[in-house]
Amino acid sequence: MATLIKDKFEAWEKETRTRFEQLKANEEELNKIFIELYGLQDELDYHVDDKEVSVSLADRERDIKSLISYAVGCMFGRYSLDEEGLIFAGGKFDMSRYQKFKPDKDNILLITDDEYFQDDESDIVLKFIDFITVVYGKETLEENLDYIADVLPGSGTSREKIRKYFVTKFYKEHLATYKKRPIYWQFDSGKDVGVRGLFYLHRYDKNLLGNLRTVYLDKLKQAYNSRIELRESQKLATTNAGDVARYNKEISNLNKKLKELRNFDEKVGHLALKKIELDLDDGVIVNYDKLQRDPDTGEKFMILTKGVQEPKEKK
Missing domain, CATH: 1.20.5 (Single alpha-helices involved in coiled-coils or other helix-helix interfaces)
Structure with missing residues (x-):
């Protein structure tokens, strides 16, 4: 119902x-x-x-953002719609505990500023929409998305506002909630948003960076190139000056994303070969740095969003 x-x-x-x-x-x-x-x-x-008074009243914006955060937890398997409480925070991951809504199998969700992959579960916004559909029903989906988007900043359609929230706000608020000790970590190629994406720390393994590169980054590069080709053909097919200017602007932005993505790809490729193991007992600060550093040379490759402090140097 x-x-x-x-x-x-x-x-x-x-x-x-x-x-x-x-x-x-x-x-x-x-x-x-x-x-x-x-x-x-x-x-x-x-x-x-x-x-x-020591009991809080309902707050629509706060509670909607809590719903979004819970949805992300379900996307990664931290929570399940089938059981109450915390389901996974380490150990052996059991997909059978998730029947109503399946978490992402690869522990990687991309955050892009546009919908480049139709009906693709690697897009966090599409995965979120799927979550809302499963929990609240298909018939009320649009009204529910409108209700969610109404408390989020910016303008545009409900889907556009939700996407912008994931691109610009979600991780900042997650860092604040967890006092700069995040449980979801964000890949970040830089200011042109060539690629951003989340993974759940407690499901990390040494092959994650390799999988990110060979599956997700390659797929995103193909999507950008396809979009550029489409806009180039549309530009040639129109005589409208406004449309031409709009296509040129988007093509320029996509080329910037591609350039940034290629640089990011090189960094990830270098680290992926190292098959870096993390020890959760060392804490977030140590591991956040460790994942971005060549274990042999000590060189740092910035692949995660800034916000977690640097570990103290050992004396």
Whole structure:
């Protein structure tokens, strides 16, 4: 049965308001007893300010972003729609624990500024849309995407706003939530967004970088080249000056992405050959640096988004 996120949120909002008011009333009643017991009626006020109540009210923007974060967790297998609580944070990964919604099998999801792969589960936005469809139903999909996108910054269609959020905001907020000790790590080729993508730290293995390069980066290069060819042919087929300018701008941007992607590909290729092993007991700071550093020469290849501090040098 299809469900509206709007209805779910309003029910949650009502529940948190009831809980909030009850707790506030309880705290005020305790204050009254205390004040009367010690004869402090002229000294103290029993009323409790809303900001001092220890239960939070529903907040649509915060709660929608929590839903997005939970969805990402399901995409990587940290959570499952079939079981409550944390499902995977290390050990042997068991795909059979995920029946309603399958996590990504390769532990790599690309974040691109446009939909270059139709119906491809390696695109995080398409995977997110699939998640919303599975959880809330196909019939309410568009209304639910609109409701989600309404609290996200920027303009455009719901899908465009959700995509922009993943490209520009999700990882920054993830870093803040986890106090710069992220559990999802973001590949990042640079300012032209040639490629960005997430993987789940607890599912990392030494072959991940090689898989990223041979499967995902090659596929993305092909997608950029195909888009450039399409825009070149469209440019030749039109006499509209505005369209020509728009095509030229997109072609220029795509060429910048391709150049950046090729440079990134070289870095990943170098590190992939090293088959770097991570030890989660060493912590995020050490491993974030380790994954980007040649274990033989110590040279660093920046392939992850900045935001995690450098490890302290050993004395």
